[in-house]
Amino acid sequence: MKFFLGLCSFLSAVLGIYSFVIFVRIIVSWVAMFTRRNQGWSVDSGSQGPQQAESIIDTLDRILGRICDPYLNLFRGVKGLRRSAVDFTPLLALVVLNLVRSILSIFAQTGEITVWIIIAILVEGLWSSFFSLLIFILIVLLVVRLIAGRSNGYRANNIINTIDSILDGPVGFVYKLFFRGKQVDDQKIVGVSLVFYVVLLVVLSWLENILFNFLISI
Numbered sequence: 001m002k003f004f005l006g007l008c009s010f011l012s013a014v015l016g017i018y019s020f021v022i023f024v025r026i027i028v029s030w031v032a033m034f035t036r037r038n039q040g041w042s043v044d045s046g047s048q049g050p051q052q053a054e055s056i057i058d059t060l061d062r063i064l065g066r067i068c069d070p071y072l073n074l075f076r077g078v079k080g081l082r083r084s085a086v087d088f089t090p091l092l093a094l095v096v097l098n099l100v101r102s103i104l105s106i107f108a109q110t111g112e113i114t115v116w117i118i119i120a121i122l123v124e125g126l127w128s129s130f131f132s133l134l135i136f137i138l139i140v141l142l143v144v145r146l147i148a149g150r151s152n153g154y155r156a157n158n159i160i161n162t163i164d165s166i167l168d169g170p171v172g173f174v175y176k177l178f179f180r181g182k183q184v185d186d187q188k189i190v191g192v193s194l195v196f197y198v199v200l201l202v203v204l205s206w207l208e209n210i211l212f213n214f215l216i217s218i
Protein backbone atom coordinates (compact mmCIF):
# COMPACT_ATOMS: atom_id res chain seq x y z
CA MET A 1 0.00 0.00 0.00
CA LYS A 2 2.85 2.38 0.86
CA PHE A 3 4.44 1.70 -2.53
CA PHE A 4 1.15 2.51 -4.29
CA LEU A 5 0.71 5.75 -2.29
CA GLY A 6 4.30 6.69 -3.08
CA LEU A 7 3.71 5.99 -6.77
CA CYS A 8 0.61 8.22 -6.72
CA SER A 9 2.62 10.98 -5.08
CA PHE A 10 5.37 10.66 -7.70
CA LEU A 11 2.91 10.69 -10.60
CA SER A 12 1.17 13.72 -9.10
CA ALA A 13 4.49 15.59 -9.00
CA VAL A 14 5.30 14.63 -12.60
CA LEU A 15 1.86 15.78 -13.79
CA GLY A 16 2.31 19.03 -11.87
CA ILE A 17 5.52 19.74 -13.76
CA TYR A 18 3.91 18.77 -17.07
CA SER A 19 0.93 21.03 -16.31
CA PHE A 20 3.30 23.96 -15.80
CA VAL A 21 5.04 23.19 -19.10
CA ILE A 22 1.66 23.10 -20.87
CA PHE A 23 0.70 26.44 -19.29
CA VAL A 24 3.95 27.96 -20.58
CA ARG A 25 3.24 26.39 -23.98
CA ILE A 26 -0.21 28.05 -24.08
CA ILE A 27 1.17 31.50 -23.26
CA VAL A 28 4.14 31.18 -25.64
CA SER A 29 1.95 29.97 -28.52
CA TRP A 30 -0.39 32.95 -28.12
CA VAL A 31 2.53 35.40 -27.93
CA ALA A 32 4.00 33.79 -31.05
CA MET A 33 0.65 34.09 -32.82
CA PHE A 34 0.32 37.81 -32.02
CA THR A 35 3.95 38.38 -33.05
CA ARG A 36 3.37 36.72 -36.41
CA ARG A 37 0.32 38.87 -37.01
CA ASN A 38 2.20 42.05 -36.24
CA GLN A 39 5.00 41.01 -38.60
CA GLY A 40 2.58 40.12 -41.39
CA TRP A 41 2.95 36.32 -41.12
CA SER A 42 0.17 33.96 -42.04
CA VAL A 43 -1.34 32.83 -38.72
CA ASP A 44 -2.88 29.71 -40.22
CA SER A 45 0.08 28.49 -42.18
CA GLY A 46 2.83 29.87 -39.98
CA SER A 47 4.73 30.89 -43.13
CA GLN A 48 7.25 33.70 -42.97
CA GLY A 49 8.85 36.08 -45.40
CA PRO A 50 12.08 35.10 -47.10
CA GLN A 51 14.14 37.51 -44.98
CA GLN A 52 12.35 36.86 -41.66
CA ALA A 53 14.51 34.78 -39.28
CA GLU A 54 12.92 32.58 -36.66
CA SER A 55 12.58 34.48 -33.38
CA ILE A 56 13.36 33.18 -29.90
CA ILE A 57 9.63 32.98 -29.17
CA ASP A 58 9.02 30.82 -32.24
CA THR A 59 11.95 28.57 -31.37
CA LEU A 60 10.59 28.10 -27.84
CA ASP A 61 7.10 27.55 -29.26
CA ARG A 62 8.42 24.81 -31.56
CA ILE A 63 10.35 23.05 -28.77
CA LEU A 64 7.44 23.15 -26.32
CA GLY A 65 5.14 21.95 -29.10
CA ARG A 66 7.14 18.74 -29.45
CA ILE A 67 6.74 18.11 -25.71
CA CYS A 68 3.10 19.12 -25.23
CA ASP A 69 1.30 18.69 -28.56
CA PRO A 70 0.99 14.87 -28.45
CA TYR A 71 -1.24 15.32 -25.40
CA LEU A 72 -2.91 18.58 -26.48
CA ASN A 73 -3.86 17.12 -29.88
CA LEU A 74 -6.23 14.74 -28.09
CA PHE A 75 -8.50 17.74 -27.44
CA ARG A 76 -8.21 19.55 -30.79
CA GLY A 77 -11.56 18.19 -31.99
CA VAL A 78 -13.55 19.84 -29.19
CA LYS A 79 -15.73 22.55 -30.71
CA GLY A 80 -16.86 25.85 -29.19
CA LEU A 81 -13.55 26.72 -27.52
CA ARG A 82 -11.99 28.65 -30.40
CA ARG A 83 -12.29 32.41 -30.39
CA SER A 84 -11.05 34.16 -33.52
CA ALA A 85 -7.45 33.01 -34.01
CA VAL A 86 -7.06 31.91 -30.37
CA ASP A 87 -7.67 28.26 -29.50
CA PHE A 88 -8.82 27.66 -25.92
CA THR A 89 -8.93 23.85 -26.13
CA PRO A 90 -5.48 23.58 -24.45
CA LEU A 91 -7.15 24.97 -21.33
CA LEU A 92 -9.53 22.00 -21.36
CA ALA A 93 -6.53 19.68 -21.64
CA LEU A 94 -5.01 21.46 -18.66
CA VAL A 95 -8.20 21.00 -16.62
CA VAL A 96 -8.25 17.25 -17.24
CA LEU A 97 -4.56 16.91 -16.38
CA ASN A 98 -4.91 18.90 -13.16
CA LEU A 99 -7.99 16.93 -12.08
CA VAL A 100 -6.05 13.68 -12.39
CA ARG A 101 -3.10 15.24 -10.57
CA SER A 102 -5.30 16.48 -7.70
CA ILE A 103 -6.95 13.07 -7.27
CA LEU A 104 -3.55 11.35 -7.16
CA SER A 105 -2.20 13.94 -4.72
CA ILE A 106 -5.08 13.71 -2.25
CA PHE A 107 -5.15 9.91 -2.42
CA ALA A 108 -1.39 9.84 -1.75
CA GLN A 109 -1.91 12.02 1.35
CA THR A 110 -5.06 10.47 2.81
CA GLY A 111 -5.18 6.97 1.35
CA GLU A 112 -8.85 7.41 0.50
CA ILE A 113 -11.12 9.25 -1.90
CA THR A 114 -14.76 10.10 -1.13
CA VAL A 115 -17.47 11.35 -3.46
CA TRP A 116 -17.41 14.77 -1.81
CA ILE A 117 -13.65 15.03 -2.17
CA ILE A 118 -13.95 14.20 -5.87
CA ILE A 119 -16.65 16.89 -6.27
CA ALA A 120 -14.43 19.37 -4.40
CA ILE A 121 -11.52 18.49 -6.69
CA LEU A 122 -13.73 18.96 -9.76
CA VAL A 123 -14.86 22.38 -8.54
CA GLU A 124 -11.34 23.48 -7.65
CA GLY A 125 -9.86 22.07 -10.86
CA LEU A 126 -12.41 23.66 -13.16
CA TRP A 127 -11.97 26.99 -11.43
CA SER A 128 -8.18 27.13 -11.11
CA SER A 129 -7.31 25.49 -14.43
CA PHE A 130 -10.01 26.91 -16.65
CA PHE A 131 -12.39 29.65 -15.52
CA SER A 132 -9.98 31.70 -13.36
CA LEU A 133 -7.28 31.30 -16.02
CA LEU A 134 -9.68 32.50 -18.71
CA ILE A 135 -10.61 35.56 -16.65
CA PHE A 136 -6.93 36.24 -15.91
CA ILE A 137 -6.04 36.06 -19.61
CA LEU A 138 -9.02 38.30 -20.36
CA ILE A 139 -7.73 40.84 -17.83
CA VAL A 140 -4.26 40.78 -19.43
CA LEU A 141 -5.77 41.32 -22.89
CA LEU A 142 -7.85 44.22 -21.56
CA VAL A 143 -4.73 45.85 -20.10
CA VAL A 144 -2.89 45.45 -23.41
CA ARG A 145 -5.93 46.81 -25.28
CA LEU A 146 -6.10 49.79 -22.93
CA ILE A 147 -2.42 50.59 -23.52
CA ALA A 148 -2.63 50.03 -27.27
CA GLY A 149 -5.68 52.29 -27.45
CA ARG A 150 -3.54 55.21 -26.29
CA SER A 151 -0.99 54.68 -29.06
CA ASN A 152 -1.02 55.45 -32.75
CA GLY A 153 0.45 53.71 -35.74
CA TYR A 154 0.05 50.56 -37.78
CA ARG A 155 1.33 48.18 -35.12
CA ALA A 156 -0.98 49.59 -32.44
CA ASN A 157 -3.97 49.35 -34.78
CA ASN A 158 -3.03 45.78 -35.69
CA ILE A 159 -2.87 44.82 -32.01
CA ILE A 160 -6.19 46.54 -31.35
CA ASN A 161 -7.94 44.73 -34.22
CA THR A 162 -6.57 41.37 -33.12
CA ILE A 163 -7.54 41.82 -29.46
CA ASP A 164 -10.95 43.28 -30.30
CA SER A 165 -11.84 40.15 -32.25
CA ILE A 166 -11.22 38.16 -29.05
CA LEU A 167 -12.78 40.62 -26.59
CA ASP A 168 -15.94 41.27 -28.60
CA GLY A 169 -18.13 39.01 -26.45
CA PRO A 170 -16.81 39.87 -22.94
CA VAL A 171 -16.65 43.61 -23.60
CA GLY A 172 -20.04 43.51 -25.32
CA PHE A 173 -21.50 41.91 -22.19
CA VAL A 174 -20.16 44.75 -20.01
CA TYR A 175 -21.49 47.32 -22.48
CA LYS A 176 -24.99 45.82 -22.32
CA LEU A 177 -24.76 45.62 -18.53
CA PHE A 178 -23.75 49.25 -17.92
CA PHE A 179 -24.10 51.28 -21.14
CA ARG A 180 -26.96 49.75 -23.14
CA GLY A 181 -28.05 52.16 -25.88
CA LYS A 182 -25.47 54.83 -24.97
CA GLN A 183 -22.64 56.28 -27.02
CA VAL A 184 -19.50 55.53 -25.03
CA ASP A 185 -15.81 55.95 -25.88
CA ASP A 186 -14.03 52.66 -26.58
CA GLN A 187 -11.36 53.35 -23.98
CA LYS A 188 -13.98 53.93 -21.31
CA ILE A 189 -15.72 50.65 -22.13
CA VAL A 190 -12.40 48.79 -22.01
CA GLY A 191 -11.51 50.44 -18.67
CA VAL A 192 -14.86 49.58 -17.10
CA SER A 193 -14.58 46.04 -18.45
CA LEU A 194 -11.13 45.71 -16.86
CA VAL A 195 -12.44 46.77 -13.44
CA PHE A 196 -15.50 44.53 -13.81
CA TYR A 197 -13.50 41.38 -14.57
CA VAL A 198 -10.93 42.07 -11.84
CA VAL A 199 -13.74 42.35 -9.29
CA LEU A 200 -15.41 39.26 -10.77
CA LEU A 201 -12.17 37.27 -10.42
CA VAL A 202 -11.78 38.27 -6.76
CA VAL A 203 -15.41 37.53 -5.84
CA LEU A 204 -15.54 34.18 -7.65
CA SER A 205 -12.21 33.13 -6.12
CA TRP A 206 -13.61 33.86 -2.66
CA LEU A 207 -16.81 31.91 -3.36
CA GLU A 208 -14.88 28.97 -4.84
CA ASN A 209 -12.68 28.77 -1.75
CA ILE A 210 -15.73 28.70 0.53
CA LEU A 211 -17.39 25.98 -1.56
CA PHE A 212 -14.19 23.89 -1.70
CA ASN A 213 -13.68 23.98 2.07
CA PHE A 214 -17.34 23.12 2.64
CA LEU A 215 -17.22 20.09 0.36
CA ILE A 216 -13.95 18.86 1.91
CA SER A 217 -15.44 19.11 5.41
CA ILE A 218 -18.51 16.99 4.61
